[in-house]
Amino acid sequence: MSGHTRFLDDAAARGLRVEVADRGRARSLEEAAANLGIEPREIVKSLVVRHPDGSFxxxxxxxxxxxSWPKLRKLVGVNRLSMPAADVALEATGYERGTITPLGSTTAWPVYADASISGRISLGAGEHGRSAFVDAEELFRTLDATVADISDPL
Known part of the structure; x- marks a missing residue:
């Protein structure tokens, strides 16, 4: 089953309304935003983070x-978190970098969402060149996400 199919199936099972857009391949987040006609802040990056216990x-x-590593470590209650290599992220989620999303992940890891995210957002749809638009609050509710201040400006 393709990553995009897993994404759609999981969204449907959760009753989450998604609108998929073909945006083409993008070399950067800014290019992806331009292709979608939105601002970079409206794209939500789904980042896989390794917990010290070996989970994600x-x-x-x-x-x-x-x-913000200090904020996220404090929230999770650990002294160390890290970003895994691309092959490890693929093994942990079933998604390649650039397509990662919690929806349809091969393992349902806990989700932590930055509190500044709201309204209609775009996120990965499980396949290169595709993005999905969803309502942030609805997404967080269906994922049972922990919403907190976990980011800093670039």
Whole structure:
């Protein structure tokens, strides 16, 4: 089953309304935003983070911000978190970098979302060249996400 199909199936099972857009391949987040006709802050990056116990979590961060490692470590209650290599992220989620999303992940890791995310957002749809638009609050509710201040400006 393709990543995009897993994404759509999981969204449907959760009752989450998604609108998929073909945006073409993009070399940067800014290019992806331009292709979609939106601002970079409206794209939410789904980042895979390794927990010290060997598990993973998703950090959802607006496109114009970055993870605040001190804030996320404090929230999770650990002294160390890290970004895994691309092959490890693929193994943990079933998605390649650039397509990662918590929806349809091969393992349902915990989700932490930055509190600044709101309204209609775009995120990965499980396949290169495609993005999905969703309502942030609805997404967070269906994923049982922990919403907190976990980012800093770029």
């Amino acid at each position: 979590l998703f950090a959802l961060i607006p496109g114009d911000r970055q993870i």
